[in-house]
Amino acid sequence: MIRLGLNVDHVATLRNARGEAYPDPVDAARIALDHGADGITAHLREDRRHIRDADIERLRKLPAPLNFEMAATDEMVDIACRVKPHACCLVPERRQEVTTEGGLAVVAQEMDLQAKVARLLDAGIRVSLFIDPEPAAIEAAQRLGAPVVELHTGAYALGGSEELTRLQKAAECVAQCGIELHAGHGLTYDNVGPITRLPHLAELNIGHFLISEAVFSGIGPAVRSMKNLLSR
Numbered sequence: 001m002i003r004l005g006l007n008v009d010h011v012a013t014l015r016n017a018r019g020e021a022y023p024d025p026v027d028a029a030r031i032a033l034d035h036g037a038d039g040i041t042a043h044l045r046e047d048r049r050h051i052r053d054a055d056i057e058r059l060r061k062l063p064a065p066l067n068f069e070m071a072a073t074d075e076m077v078d079i080a081c082r083v084k085p086h087a088c089c090l091v092p093e094r095r096q097e098v099t100t101e102g103g104l105a106v107v108a109q110e111m112d113l114q115a116k117v118a119r120l121l122d123a124g125i126r127v128s129l130f131i132d133p134e135p136a137a138i139e140a141a142q143r144l145g146a147p148v149v150e151l152h153t154g155a156y157a158l159g160g161s162e163e164l165t166r167l168q169k170a171a172e173c174v175a176q177c178g179i180e181l182h183a184g185h186g187l188t189y190d191n192v193g194p195i196t197r198l199p200h201l202a203e204l205n206i207g208h209f210l211i212s213e214a215v216f217s218g219i220g221p222a223v224r225s226m227k228n229l230l231s232r
């Protein structure tokens with residue numbers, strides 16, 4: 001069974017829009033876990049546009065794995081080593097972007113990533129690298145000793161059958177490198193099917209669509225519907 005991590009970033013986006021304390025991403029996480037989500041993902045951006053430091057502290061206290069998405073900066077590594085989430089997913093970040101635009105430049109940043117990945121692993125945190133489906137990035141992840149990679153499905157979600165082929169080839173390469181395979185970004189009820197059939201897929205992280213869907217159906221039904229699509 002593929003695990004589902006619900007990304008609660010955009011519950012915080014809605015909360016922050018009016019400066020109120022609601023809706024609370026931690027309440028959303030609790031409901032999702034009660035309805036079959038296997039874990040919670042949250043991205044503490046450097047500009048704190050949605051998730052805030054206190055949210056991460058509170059999400060960590062839930063009885064479920066927290067996948068802490070973060071830029072590969074010293075500040076974020078310090079926070080992670082203090083909070084000790086189940087997993088850290090290192091993602092690229094640009095202040096001007098609306099959402100994460102591409103995978104981490106693992107090859108170009110390999111030297112810099114070495115020490116950061118090692119610190120996280122030493123702290124007992126499972127490290128995941130959010131990468132484009134490219135063999136060079138997967139091989140660099142292996143050299144860095146990352147136990148997990150998350151393949152960026154954003155280009156696939158925007159359309160293009162060649163993107164699915166790239167993901168399929170990358171999935172095989174990830175398995176050959178002995179790395180656990182996760183995927184996510186831009187996934188919906190309509191486009192998730194072919195992704196669930198990627199070989200060796202262990203986990204999907206899905207946020208924006210499910211939180212949007214929850215506006216109409218509620219978080220529980222949205223999570224349950226997606227979980228049904230993940231059962232194969």
Ligand SMILES: CC(=O)[C@@H](O)[C@H](O)COP(=O)(O)O
Pocket residue numbers: 007009010042043045069091098099100130184185207
């Ligand atoms: C890394 C990734 O693909 C997303 O989970 C990430 O959290 C996107 O950032 P936003 O939630 O700010 O769109």
Ligand SMILES: NCC(=O)COP(=O)(O)O
Pocket residue numbers: 007041150183184185186187205206207208209
């Ligand atoms: N890492 C991907 C993620 O957490 C969710 O991305 P999205 O579904 O919000 O695009």
